[in-house]
Amino acid sequence: MKGPLFYSKILLFGEYGIIKDSKGLSIPYNFFKGALKSKNKDSEAARKSNASLRAFAEYLKDLQQKDQELVTFDLEALNKDVADGMYFDSSIPQGYGVGSSGALVAAVYDKYAIEKITVLENLTREKLLKLKAIFGKMESFFHGKSSGLDPLNSYLSLPILINSQDNIESTSIPSQNLDGKGAVFLLDSGSTGETAPMVHLFMEQMKHEGFRAMLKDQFIKHTDACVEDFINGNVKSLFGNLKQLSHVVLDNFKPMIPVEFHKLWKQGIDTNDYYLKLCGSGGGGYILGFTEDINKAKKALKGYNLEVVYNF
Structure with missing residues (x-):
């Protein structure tokens, strides 16, 4: 099993401010990435990641019990894969502000969420806000409190414009000028x-x-x-x-x-x-x-x- 890749992100603007409704702009950063895997699971890093996923699966079970209307997961499949040694194989550095837990949250939602909102749908503002709310609850396991933006960026792999907490949209940014000095x-x-x-x-x-x-x-x-x-x-x-x-x-x-x-x-x-x-x-x-x-x-x-x- 080798899951799809989820990339890191960079919040170009909006750190702290988005808590108080400033604008924000987040872009995917494809240099770092991660995927759920179950092969080569005997390394120290794989074992550590697997233990973290085990605790995360417990947390998601509680989350689902509290709020089934928000999100439901195929917990049986998740627990089976975790018991088989599944881990998140990632090149995204942890504690560096580029969304390591966000990519993991996106990967778990993508694989185990039931009736998930997919990237191929017409992503209305309502759907984006629902995804952001789900991801915020999921990522709170790692940070205590999360806006849900990092996993959203990783999941969609699109630049995201935050106009305010309840007004977000996918956006386009100017094409890079690879010969530019800036x-x-x-x-x-x-x-x-x-x-x-x-x-x-x-x-x-x-x-x-x-x-x-x-x-x-x-x-x-x-x-x-x-x-x-x-x-x-x-x-x-x-x-x-x-x-x-x-x-x-x-x-x-x-x-x-x-x-x-x-x-x-x-x-x-x-x-x-x-x-x-x-x-x-x-x-x-x-x-x-x-x-x-x-x-x-x-x-x-x-x-x-x-x-x-x-x-x-």
Whole structure:
């Protein structure tokens, strides 16, 4: 048995903001992928994954009992496959903000959900929201609380535009210019980050009026502008808004940025060689970078591992 492939994702814009109805834009990233397998199941990684799937199957049984109208699974088949040693064979790094648990959730839904919503259907907003709700409940097993966007992106393998929490749609983004100097890149922080503690930290900050005002008047304002600019291909305006967004994140989300990157973050804003932002919840994993000249950025970030994901 070799299941279909599910890819990682990159939330280009909207981290934290989408909790409070900012716009967001998420794209599939095909460099990393995963699939459910039952061959070669004797490795340490396969055994670890199988144990996690076993616990996940129990969680899904409880979820189904609580809310049969939302989703039902072929639990008998799932439990049999798990007992036979099934695991999720994945190249998606965990704790890096590129959707490792999202791809797993999408794979399990695809294989075991009864009366599943398929990618081939006419995906109305209602269907997208139902999928997002199902995936949010499923992925909560891994994160404590999930928007459901990561699995949705992985399942559909399409860019997703988030207008607000109850208004999402699949979208198209400008075709890449592979000869272009502008780029979106991933910067490896060299350490993993955990989503749950970072989200908890954010929710604690949200109790303060000043933080809430900053989020609404600055963070969400610049995030929304970046989403509009990116989708419409307004590169010049995009980089102006990115600079503002990078500044707001450095000033107000410092705990989510690994300490050793604070200086590098500011250097980008000061020189305009690149702008950094959080990739997912932060705290480690990947940092997302944008540059109008990838060669300049590579020079400025010499010694760091850069992975280009999109060219302007």
